[in-house]
Amino acid sequence: MAINHQRKGPDGLQKVFLYLILLDWTILFYITTGINNMTFRHGVLSSMMLTVFNLILMNLCFRRARRSGDSYMLYPVIGGALYSFMLMIYFFFFML
Numbered sequence: 001m002a003i004n005h006q007r008k009g010p011d012g013l014q015k016v017f018l019y020l021i022l023l024d025w026t027i028l029f030y031i032t033t034g035i036n037n038m039t040f041r042h043g044v045l046s047s048m049m050l051t052v053f054n055l056i057l058m059n060l061c062f063r064r065a066r067r068s069g070d071s072y073m074l075y076p077v078i079g080g081a082l083y084s085f086m087l088m089i090y091f092f093f094f095m096l
Helices: 012-037 040-068 071-094
Strands: none
Touching: 012 040, 012 071, 040 071
16 A cells, blocks of 8 residues: 655755845845945846846746645746846946
């Protein structure tokens, strides 16, 4: 007779996503505090890297939320992506 094993907590992949979300918000805070002192090259590079990181994170979280019903992870990821987009617009239109 087979015994069903039930998981008592979140799996490892879910923890990785949560740590990536925290890393995203930490990077956003760092860029927000240093945006006034950035050179053009540094600003473009950080904007591109942040955009790529958010796109990858959004893709992974949408797949994960669709598969397991963890839709609570979408809100901080979408909020971080929108905030990074606003920072990019601020840098390119108001800092140059």
